[in-house]
Amino acid sequence: MTDAQDTAADSSLRITGGTPPDDAGSSVMGAPTPLLEPREGIPPVVADQAALAKVVAAFAAGSGPVAVDAERASGYRYGQRAYLVQLRREGAGTALIDPVACPDLSGLGEALSGVEWVLHAATQDLPCLREIGMVPARLFDTELAGRLAGFPRVGLGAMVENVLGFVLEKGHSAVDWSTRPLPEPWLRYAALDVELLVDLRDALEKELDRQGKLEWALQEFDAIAAAPPAEPRKDPWRRTSGMHKVRRRRQLGVVRELWETRDRIAQRRDVSPGKVLSDAAIVEAALALPANVHALAALNGFGHRMGRRQLEQWQAAVDRAKALPDSALPQPGQPVTGPPPPRAWADKDPAAAARLTAARTGITALAERLAMPQENLVSPDTVRRICWEPPRVIDTGSVETALAGYGARAWQVELVTPVLVSALSAKDA
Secondary structure, three states, X not given: OOHHHHHHHHHOOOOOOOOOOOOOOOOOOOOOEEEOOOOOOOXXXXXXXXXXXXXXXXXXXXXXXXEEEEEEOOOOOOOOOEEEEEEEEEOOEEEEEOOOOOOOOHHHHHHOOOOEEEEOOHHHHHHHHHHXXXXXXXXXXXXXXXXXXXXXXXXXXXXXXXXXXXXXXXXOOOOOOOOOOOOHHHHHHHHHHHHOHHHHHHHHHHHHHHHOOHHHHHHHHHHHHHOOOOOOOOOHHHHOOOHXXXXXXXXXXXXXHHHHHHHHHHHHHOOOHHHHOOHHHHHHHHHHOOOOHHHHHOOOOOOOOOOHHHHHHHHHHHHHHHHOOHHHOOOOOOOOOOOOOHHHHHHHOHHHHHHHHHHHHHHHXXXXXXXXXXXXXXXXXXXXXXXXXXXXXXXXXXXXXXXXXXOOOHHHHHHHHHHHHHHHHOOOO
């Protein structure tokens, strides 16, 4: 008996099935049922090695896939570390683990190494799970499965409601999960997030199989599991909100110096950088190039609530940037490693612009026929690169090689190659 069926039996609730979504995106009949409590109640938070050892043994002895989720403190703490890990597996029940008290979960990860992990939006949680020693060899991503299956709303709450007929309470998704002790309502929310995840996986697997898309999904899941950790972002300060207003190199230097100063302070204090100084304040200072603390204090974001010592540290950062020689100032814009922005193609290379237009038209039509988002059918960046610099000889083999070289999976290569061959061979391209 599955968790959802057991829940229904225990509380007179009913599961309403995993039938295909109708035109409105719903796959259930009748009003959805609120899911208010975990079946076994809220488990105690695992916060010591003895309790963790029991969880490892229980989950190693369990059966079937394991549902995994993690809660971060985005907007409150520095970085994206996990502050709670939730798991559920048949025969083991649900576990809530405090990775602050138990920062090394590699033993748990090893115990589950041969097991399929079920995550929702896996790429969001995998980095913080990797930091604590949990790396799946196989996974099933219920959000991505929903996209491939054509569901218009793929958040966990929407998927559980539309596929299984239950409503999850989502009021605590953006709270400060670094809070200790965690309030009971938050723990209930966290436990419910994995309560029906395996049931959702099973229903989506059936739906993908019915649509002939299951093999595509499995290739996507394998690619996610095999992907290496992301490389550190180059010049992350350039992502400061409002950067489009900053034109001069000296002003760019101020943004960089303020951003890096803020980042060091935020990391030392373990708080979100935005709580130290807002992006808007950084841009204001860069545009104004204040001459002294008095001028800085008059700018938005540096008002009367900021103490003299804080103002002095920000002014010192501004002064450091102002003192840099021209040779040390950042260049405007970021180094371009791929094609130029598509809006510039018509002027730079009209033939490439025509190829891109034809390719986009064909891919849009194919994605609509397959009932999936275009970006899941093929990466827009891949399409741009191939249209900007097409193979010297346009045929099936050369386009397949180009797609595979940019990381497209076999199912994507098979489906998209005919569209691109046609677009790249068009007379008006």
